[in-house]
Amino acid sequence: MAEKKKARRNGKIELYRFIFSMYVLFFHIGKYLLPPQKFTGGLDVGFFRHGAMGVEFFFLVSGWLMAASVSKKLAAKAEGEKAFVPKEGLDFLKRKYLSLMPQHLPAFAIAFAVYTYTRELRPIATVKAFADSIPNLFLIQMSGANFTNPNHLEWYISAMLIAMAILYPILTKYYDAFAKYIAPLAALLICGYLIYTDKKLTGVTTWTGICFKAVLRAVAEVALGFTSFELSAYMKKKQFTTAQKVLLTLTEFGCLAGVSLYVISLLPTKYELYCLVLLFIMVTLAFSGVTCGTKALSNGFFCFLGKLSLPIYLSQIAAIDLTAARYSYKSSEDRIITALIFTAVFTAITFAAGEAWNAWKRHNANKQAQTA
Known part of the structure; x- marks a missing residue:
């Protein structure tokens, strides 16, 4: 029996998954492990103060x-x-x-x-x-x-x-x-x-x-x-003409840059609404396939990064809790590094468990297909 051809993943979206999972991770590290950051209302830079927008x-x-x-x-x-x-x-x-x-x-x-x-x-x-x-x-x-x-x-x-x-x-x-x-x-x-x-x-x-x-x-x-x-x-x-595609590509990456700048800023939370609009435009353009870079990024490496986004999200709070409970005496920089190491370890375990389960399911499905 011929196997179904899997739909090709959008590598650009997969890359964005990884980026925004990291924004969420750094947001929680800043929230739970670093001194409080106040919104100044200006263009001051903080430690991923608005990283929750990754969600x-x-x-x-x-x-x-x-x-x-x-x-x-x-x-x-x-x-x-x-x-x-x-x-x-x-x-x-x-x-x-x-x-x-x-x-x-x-x-x-x-x-x-x-x-x-x-x-x-x-x-x-x-x-x-x-x-x-x-x-x-x-x-x-x-x-x-x-x-x-x-x-x-x-x-x-x-x-x-x-x-x-x-x-x-x-x-x-x-x-x-x-x-x-x-x-x-x-x-x-x-x-x-x-x-x-x-x-x-x-x-x-x-x-x-x-x-x-x-x-x-x-x-x-x-x-x-x-x-x-x-x-x-x-x-x-x-x-679309080549010039239009370039303009749309610049718009897409401009939206990513705008969101990223807001994520590290100390601007008020009311501007989260504007950030959502930028994300909406960015996601629409990235999925449309008309902007530059989609084919180049649709490869195994960026798809792998995208697959890591969920394990990173699921694993981070355990890493942060463990760091906060046992390494609170360390400097801010050391706490960040420790939390990242624990996150990497827990992510690897979670990812490996998921891959092993999916491999077992595929193996069973193939056996059933062969005996059918």
């Missing part, structure tokens, strides 16, 4: 990929079959959920081990901590069942899954109206609400009256990813 990039990309998946399914259906089928939504969420488990579970185990070690928990307290960590283990903590979170950065995955569960049936049933009209309007209104009430987009467990802020943040930005997909699909169909 906005991942929400946008998740929305883009979800829209690509739904669009492909709808295109394969007859006109009368395009109503939402609950099983399709459940299958989509199941695939997404199970794809995270090979790296989530080892990262959670490391984080829980560090959590109990740094707090010197006795056996009974350890059992209680594990019981309280069950929502984190099953990635449902952003539902409101937010007790103990050894790997509390996984709020992002929990919020993303909830947002996808909410948006999938709407996108499937009303694809054109939602992706092209309702999604950008809803994103604007939700983001405007978050900026008005909390003076920033970022934030996780602020209670909005109906859900955690993280869930609203995820819904708005995943939905905005749908619109990004539609715009990039439109651009793929257009013919």
Whole structure:
């Protein structure tokens, strides 16, 4: 039986995944291991003070990929079959959920081990901590069942899954109206609400009256990813001159530069909204394939960097907690280096575990195919 040809990854997006995962890592190192940095309102440079904006990039990309998946399914259906089928939504969420488990579970185990070690928990307290960590283990903590979170950065995955569960049936049933009209309007209104009430987009467990802020943040930005997909699909169909492609490339990298400068600045958090707009433009252009460098970057090296982004994200809080608990006496520079070393070690373990699991699954699938 002939094997299915895998879709080629967009190397530019994979590189951006790695860059923004590092921004998030440095943000948390600065937040938990370094002296507090105040917003000056000027162009002063800080230590990745706005690095949390990396999560906005991942929400946008998740929305883009979800829209690509739904669009492909709808295109394969007859006109009368395009109503939402609950099983399709459940299958989509199941695939997404199970794809995270090979790296989530080892990262959670490391984080829980560090959590109990740094707090010197006795056996009974350890059992209680594990019981309280069950929502984190099953990635449902952003539902409101937010007790103990050894790997509390996984709020992002929990919020993303909830947002996808909410948006999938709407996108499937009303694809054109939602992706092209309702999604950008809803994103604007939700983001405007978050900026008005909390003076920033970022934030996780602020209670909005109906859900955690993280869930609203995820819904708005995943939905905005749908619109990004539609715009990039439109651009793929257009013919651009060389000069236009160069201009679009400069725009894309200008957006990356603008976001990066904001990440290391001490400007107020209200400008996170502008940063989200730059990310939206950058993601749309990068996925469109019309800007320069896409083919050159779509190789094994940059795809490997992209694959490291999730293990880096999942592994960093255990590394930072361990550094804070056992190496607080060291200088700021030494604490940064120590946290990076621990992150690299935990990332390697998490990545290797995920790769081993996926290799085992491929082996079993090949055996079944050969015996079929």
